[in-house]
Amino acid sequence: MTTVYVPLDTVAVALDANVVADQLSQAGATVIRNGSHGLAWLEPLIEVEHSDERVAYGPMTPTTVTGLIADGVLERPLTDHPLCQGPIVNHDFLQSQHRLVFDRIGHDSPLQIPDLADVLKALAMPPDTLIQMIETSGLRGRGGAGFPAHIKWRTVRDTEAPRKYLVCNADEGDSGTFADRMLLEGDPFRLIEGMVIAGHATGSNHGVVYLRSEYPVAETLFQRALEIARECNLIGQNVLGSDFDFDLELFVGAGAYICGEETSLLESLEGRRGQIRIKPPVPAISGLLSMPTVVHNVISFAAVPAIVRLGGETYRDLGVAPSSGTMSFQLAGNVKRGGLIEVPFGITLREIVEGYGQGTLSGRPFKTVQIGGPLGAYLSQQDLDARLTYEAMAELGAGIGHGGLVVFDDTVDLAEQARYAFEFCELESCGKCTPCRIGSVRGKETMDQIINGRARAQEFNMINDLCEVMDRTSLCQMGGMTPIPVRSAMERFPEDFVQETSA
């Protein structure tokens, strides 16, 4: 029987992959549900195995797959078929990537127990050596803040406490981002491995993954992966025969963007409204249940096994220190070829938008790319040669955030987008501090006046004042960073913000 791989990733499923999988089973194929390779425009991307070679076809629909089966795709490779993509590993979108976190994704069932050599190696290392290795690697938090990981690890290790925790932030709410989801659906063991290693290094025996409820496929898959991990002793007592105990559980959020902010997430995990906490104390000293807690994004933990495997120096030498290692960029929005792009830091925006993305999906001229989610800057054509490093982006008044890039064509109105930035802040503000709670509402109202052509200089001054107050006095980055999309839009696209012409 012929083996066919059909992704179970949410993107594929939302494009009828389950129907396609059933059709292939009924035609006599052995169907294996794999993770996605991350070429979103080709989903559902199926791979048919013929004598050890996997030939890919995509994008599939229930109609096209019927045709492929009739043409004999299960008997022999149909290399002349217009939807044939050849062996997917040879695709230019993948060949130029450097995958360390996503290296296994798509190759097999996500629930296949992987080689656990990295974990065994780490468990045999003294915790201090491991933390030193993370420091050498230059790993910084992939959730958005880019904070050096080793500082959190060392602080938790050195803080005396009866219990210590690891919390994985999988509340991936930024529009344009889906790396956490893809990993949880396509290679959940990579996260578990990273958390076990971090637990050993920091002396934490308890881990929690906080997953957003908008990711039901990831929830089911990760829950199953946890059961398997327990069965094969990757978690539980005496992990893989060592003297280290580690338990890990899943917690599902309830639809609040703000819970991606680490202190709000901790409040939510303790069963309350997700209102942010005032820092200090930082979670590494007093976090979950007032115990020392490492809070990391999914990709931060998932980068750890590769660092253990390669060594800190090798990892650091990828990228452009102090932006070290690889970053999982996610290309989305109005773009021909969207998907997951894991490459070392230092690639230019142009290489991603025009190289990987090949321009807009609509075919209309490119106008802007928003980088780093709803709190990220809108950059223009002039910025495309900038390198994607924390430092180069900071020079532009932008940030990499969680690595999402959303492309817009020339039909976008940046005044609408600035209004939306305020509106989103209004919707998602936890309400604790005034600049965020009230500033967002006033900002939206003022933007309405600008959009309706009724704004004079005082409205523009109002926006500038609001931005300054929110930036300087908000308690967390929700209110503090909302000015970034607003200001970047006004600075780079002044033609979209027009003052009322005096009558």
Next chain:
Amino acid sequence: MTDDDVRTHVLPHQHKLGGPIRALHELMRVYGYIHTEHLPTVADVFNISVAEVRGIVSFYEDFKTHPPARTTIRICQAEACQAVGSRRLTNELETAYHTKLGIRGNDVELEAVYCLGLCASGPAVQVNDRLIARASVEKLQATP
């Protein structure tokens, strides 16, 4: 659904991390929405005030206090979907179903959602539990 029934669903979460939120998820699953008369039971099990429970329910988008429509269509309103026409799609769906985003109804309800993680294949829509990428009115109406 007596108080005992409700308590049966809440009690397993009593000593778990984030228990009240887990319990409310369970009540949503079992009863379809959070009934006001269940709140005292939740408060009692977790030894918190009814006001606190009400506060949790009102904070999180997932916890509804009214029965769901027969069909709930959640349309992503976030940037990546905006870039591929979600604002236009929202208008078209409003016209097709004679309703407005966020207006309650018994038959079809259109609801805003902010990111379903389908950002490279938008616009994204969710019809009850079913996710649809590259959504259009035609595609939705062809969906059983």
